[in-house]
Each structure stands twice: as C-alpha cells, then as structure tokens.
Amino acid sequence: MSVEPKRASEWTIHGERVVDDTRRAVLSIADVELPDGVRFEQYVLRIPAAAMVIVLDDDERVLMMWRHRFIVDRWVWELPGGYLDPAEDSMTCAAREVEEETGWRPRSIEKLISFQPMVGTIDQENIVYLARGADFTGAAPDINEAERLGWIPLDEIQQHIDDGTIVGAGSVSGLLALLLRKATGKL
Template identity: 30%
Template sequence: MDSFTEKTIKKEIIFEGKIIDLAVHDVKLPNGKESKREIVTHPGAVAIIAMDEEENIVLVDQYRKPLEKTIAEIPAGKLEQGEDPLECAKRELEEETGLVAATWTALGSFYTSPGFADELIYLFLAEDLSGGNVNLDEDEFVESYKVTVEDAVKLIESQKIHDAKTVYAIQYLQLRKLQKKLG
C-alpha cells in the first residue's frame, strides 16, 4: 500500500446501466480526513489500428451523442463479461469494418479517464487484412474508410478525430515510423 491510498469506508451504487455503473464512495484520505469520490465502472474495451500493406489505417465515422457530432475513430468496442481482449478485437474489427486480420500484435493498454473511471482500453495492431462480414449492432451506424497516417494527423488538427484512443494510436504510429527512420 502506498502513502496515497484512499480507503473506501462506504459505497453507494447510484446507477447500473448497460455500459457503465456509477457509485459514490466515501473515502478516508491519507491524511485521515474523509471525502467523496464519484466513480464510473466500465467493463473495458479494445481499440484496433487496422493497417493495410500500404500502411493506410482504417477509420470509422460514428455519431457520438454526448458530443452531438460525428467523429472519426479507429475501430473499437466494449469487452463482454469475461471476454478475452484479443477475441473482442477480432470481433469488433470484423463487425465494424468487414475486415479480418491474419496478424495481431498487442500494443499495451491505457486508462481513459482515471480521475473518475476505471475503463481500460487494450490497443491492438491488426495487419494482413482481408474481407470479412460487416455485422453492426442494431443501434450502431458507422462508415469505414482508409487514410494515411499523415492524413490522420490532419484529421486530428481539424478535430474530425477528437477522441483520446484514436489520437493515442496515431501518435503511436508516428513514433514507430520515427523509430524505423532512426534505425
């Protein structure tokens, strides 16, 4: 236990939903005082950098109601209870884009908003792409297309790409390209 640990002394579940749960925790702080923490619990997700042989990446346009706009993102999706992240990534890539990949590389994981949520996203690189079957969820509407990494950077600058997982993925690709260049 580190010196910054907060101990939960009471937990009240405020909301249980299809995607998230919300709880309020009464916590004892490291200095002995008490405070409240609002915590969103999420089952986790996957995000996929699907890259073709020309090093173009696949994006999907999707309307995001909390933002009231359509943004471009890398394919992604929520983990089901007990689901292996790689299996989820394979499922989500095909469902959203109609693509399957022969080569998969796990690139790590990251928390999206650790100040109030426990969502952990597993990032994968999918290569050696071929056709599969699009099979969107009943309430999901997306359009997929390919762009160069350079064009993706321009989409970040224009805020057409405006979500952390996609920006993170594109920056990863830029770093990888730089490392290859430097040898």
C-alpha cells in the same frame, strides 16, 4: 504474506455505495479521505474493458469509421472496437469487433497499448491492437456503427487529431502510439 504499508499520499476509502448498476456500467459514490484528513464523496464509474484495432494496410493507411457521437454532438473518425463480453479474451473481442463493424477480417493482430482513459473517475481498461492487413469479407458495414468507412493515410492522422476529427481517447492513444513506433523505426 506481507501487507504493503500505506503510502503517505494514498487516499483512504471509507465505503462505496452503488447508485446504478447496468450491463455496461456501475455508477457508485465513494466516501474518500485525502492524506490531510479532508473527506468528500467521489463519483466512480466502472465500465467493462474495451478493445480497439488499428488495421494498417500495406500502403500505411488506417481503417477508420466516420460516425456521429451524440454525447459530444460531433462527427468523428474512430477505430473499430467495443466492449469485451464477459470472460472474452481481448484479442478475440478486437478481431470480432473489426469484422462486425467494418466487414474486414484482420490478418495478424498484436497488442499495441493498454491504458485507462480517466483514472480519477472511471475504471475501464482500453486495449488497442495493431492488425497488419485485412481481408474484406463481403459483408456490409453495420449502419448503426458508422456512416462510412475510410482508409486514412498514416501521414494524415496527426492532422485529423489536430483538426478535432479524431478525438476519442482510444483512437488518439492508439494512433499516437503507432506514430511513435513509426518515428522510432519500430513499425
């Protein structure tokens, strides 16, 4: 087995110490060195992967949740989704989260996009799935998750992003990927 040589612009990690370790996050401080020899400490946050779903109905509307996010103190539209349980398949998580949070069961699910929202500080894969259609289970949406649900026309999504009512990295990235598919005729 060969080891790939270090690249000129690669940072050197001299160590990492854990500051806090909880079920949903590990916060640590890494001792890093830049290629020019400058050394400093960098906060690192490792969070379990998350899966989100764009549920698209036959009328090209997206199922979204209207919820308050206390950290930014704003009401926003978000896609249903959540953290993967240990050893849980991301697609299974995605389908489970939609049903638990909204009362809708996705019909078919396919992977749309995967991304890291803040690679300079946070390690958390986000996987966004596209569900074509859903069936209402009769269950009420979880009051702890959303004030209400809405079926937002796909043609109005860009305006919500521009207006700042869709701001979460997962929702924005996934919805922009969907809009790109539509624009290129691949939807």
